[in-house]
Amino acid sequence: MQALLDVYKIRQDFPILSRKLFDGKNLVYLDNAATTQKPKEVIDAISRYYSEYNANIHRAVYQIAEEATEEYEKTREKIRKFINARHSEEIIFTRNTTESINLVAYAWGGSNVKKGNKIILTEYEHHSNLVPWQVLGRTKGAKLNYLQVDNEGYISLEELDKIISITGEGKTKLITLSEMSNVLGTIFPVKELIKLAHDKKIPVLLDGAQSVPHMPTDVQDTDCDFLAFSAHKMLGPTGVGVLYVKKEILEKMNPFISGGDMIKEVHKENTIFNEIPYKFEGGTPNIADVIGFGAAIDYLNEIGMKNVREHEVKMTEYLMSKLTEIKSIKIYGPKRSEDRGGLVSFNIEGIHPHDCATILNDFGVAIRSGHHCAQVLMEKLDIVASSRASLYIYNTKEEIDILIDALNHARRIFKT
């Protein structure tokens, strides 16, 4: 493991970073919280699968099917190690974070959440960790309780404690929250929260869509019960998500998607389901992309997640310091860089984020503008939208300088 990551060397592994845009500009990709770019190792792993051993897995006995099964299951083991889970059966492949959370809402929530129960979440949740619970709540007659978020994105454990107490013993069935806000960038120290929840026998789901890609993850250390994240936000292909569930819980969980592969015996009137994790992977999986995700994990391990985090902290500090110099800019989220992931949301007075993003595009700069799938938080912040620049391992200070130039250009156009 190298001491610090060599961003210029890393950049050479990403074909898209040498692409020229419409007018010959380089791509300055600062929308990594939406999805990251892919190194050639990942792209090649997918091509290699299709060119050399594409076959349906688990059941066939011929050579390429056995090769495919082996590579697919290897990725499961890689992920187990990456998040330090105890057992590889605790790793379920889904399409994305959203499906992972829906799986929990349908399969676990469906039989564990009853009328009059509560689910606690925060005001900064991404729609993917909010709407499924709203839908479940409506179906079951259960209520959602939102933990307040202050302007920097902090939530209070005292408030949590109070909500649980008021709700009454045994009524709160789940606490679900994002380990890192995709708008404010706030990293929540979940360990303490999980301890508090477990003391009251409440399981905790972590939406790790933003945290797992950017810092070391250890599910045994945090002791979370569920963890959801997406491959495409961590160098992996689109179409693969992960749901980690503690074995004790998973073994008792009903299936979600039913059909081929997740069964042991099917009769006209009843079905015996397969063992975990297969019970939760109905139908032909996204074999190629799971294998591609394995290559992404290898790539990240090679760099080291501590180095990823270190690079982002350094870059975020630079980004924050440069943004702060812009006149009439408002920056959201924590001030302390240790408390934030590698993303910064902001608004420049008089320039709507969409207009800002359109102007930035002229400079080849790709940022996100909008509500970032967090409308409840937007309402709380009393804004419709914000601009968001989000970083990853291949971003440089030079790119941040181009962003700043572009923002100043936008200010000139809008005469602010």
Next chain:
Amino acid sequence: MQALLDVYKIRQDFPILSRKLFDGKNLVYLDNAATTQKPKEVIDAISRYYSEYNANIHRAVYQIAEEATEEYEKTREKIRKFINARHSEEIIFTRNTTESINLVAYAWGGSNVKKGNKIILTEYEHHSNLVPWQVLGRTKGAKLNYLQVDNEGYISLEELDKIISITGEGKTKLITLSEMSNVLGTIFPVKELIKLAHDKKIPVLLDGAQSVPHMPTDVQDTDCDFLAFSAHKMLGPTGVGVLYVKKEILEKMNPFISGGDMIKEVHKENTIFNEIPYKFEGGTPNIADVIGFGAAIDYLNEIGMKNVREHEVKMTEYLMSKLTEIKSIKIYGPKRSEDRGGLVSFNIEGIHPHDCATILNDFGVAIRSGHHCAQVLMEKLDIVASSRASLYIYNTKEEIDILIDALNHARRIFKT
């Protein structure tokens, strides 16, 4: 469109077909009903996406995101055309056939199937079109009625009519069946059945996993209400399925996977869902593979689905005639080749299908052995397993000859 397909030219487009197996043998891939191989056009489309315009779609305003959105939506339109749907909003992207059917079971079934209702299906359904209905039936207190399948895989419309009548008016909520059996190969003439069903106001779901890849499809002609199929069984990548739903039905359907992208407005207590089809595509979709699927559709259109079907009929006739020559072989499914798709299931007395497949692997021959995810049918046929050889556009007579040699070798080993 060429008159007949040039299989030797086609084979050059599939990199895997020139791969050498462990002992220098060529791959004789005859497991196309499980998944098909991919032409370089598809593999390249995926690589190109990741190398040139990988970005999250629908929301961002920068150049590569607009390119990605456009390509993604182009595939939707290609599929609309491919199955001759009226509107592109009737096309929903899922992970596979299994998820497509589960989507209907959860979202449509969840609010349309009530206690005491019936769902009619056939004895030859794949687990993916059986278990979801069993689960739904159990949740709702609804019953499944199985249409009997005779030894060649035919079902009787009179029996269907009778079951519906006995059940009582308005009680049968859905008829669901595979347009082509993945074990027997029987192609069911669904048009008449759908007419009968519609006369009684019963919607029909077609599991098109085996039919759509192998013959022309026209949803306006068959007038089916739901159609499910998988990209990976028709030259496309793993991780993409399609669900077609008639617009009138889709507009009234509850969502399934909820989260980002499928919403219009989210508030703490309620959510307004997005328009169709987006309402049914929660979370970051499998962008790369949907685009890859577009390339597969282009490839199939280039060949022409009529030619695909013609090639398979010819090849199946050859395969059947050769298999029939083998001593003590039992072949399942229809005798008439017009009634069957390009697959043949069989058993050789005294050789279990698994052992058969293992021996065939020595010859580079990849076939499937087992219950083919159709255990109810296996019970009916009173067998545990069968061998299945299934064909596609790149298969040749020479490959069938190798299969036959290998089968005879198996007979020698087992001294049958």
Next chain:
Amino acid sequence: MSEDIYREMILDHYRNPRNKGKIEEPDIRINDSNPLCGDEISIDLKVENDVIKDIKFDGRGCAISQASASMLTEMVSNKPLTTIKDLTKDDILENIGLTNLGPARIKCALLSLKVLKLGMVKYYVDKDPSSADEMKDQSKVY
């Protein structure tokens, strides 16, 4: 290039929107939002003998959506209600001088037209519920 998009006219309508606000007791009140970005537009109309006597819009959003709404109110004010039916996507884009917007931003430019068409449909269907089927697809703009 964005200099072509953010011309003086757009910025002027954005900063000084025409017909912004509410109508008391409007004949038509309708609103919609763009799910992709959260932009919101509401439109109030006063209709007399099928002629648009007064129109006001309100909303939050980007320069393009707000300027486009402002210009749209000027386009249809004092015109027959049926004008709305005939207005196309291209009419709007030409009117605001933005014919080469990307697909994401086009939706910003067309949001107000969509809302206006929705309002018209609602108006006719309220008057004559049997026209619902016929009017169904009239609010489509992209």
Next chain:
Amino acid sequence: MSEDIYREMILDHYRNPRNKGKIEEPDIRINDSNPLCGDEISIDLKVENDVIKDIKFDGRGCAISQASASMLTEMVSNKPLTTIKDLTKDDILENIGLTNLGPARIKCALLSLKVLKLGMVKYYVDKDPSSADEMKDQSKVY
């Protein structure tokens, strides 16, 4: 190569399985199937003083799963029940002479061991329910 797999011994056990059938009033009766292929094995045991006095298997499946079951019954017959605990995957594969099976076929070869271990676990847990936790993972073979 499959000639190495389908040697005379395997084919012999497949065609003439030893200890095939049922035991009347067995002390242990257990069955399981392989979800991947549908192979089924059931095993009956007669136990006296923790020694396997009689063992019979029944089932449907491929040559490997059936021959392996047949050989397994010979391996453990008249041995202490605890022998089962110590039996590993490799013991079985070596005994049947198939050390280089692919992952899919390995499950065929090990199905009978899995069933036997399940039976043993059940036997002990029935006797002493408090041992359930301790025995939990004893039936794992692959």
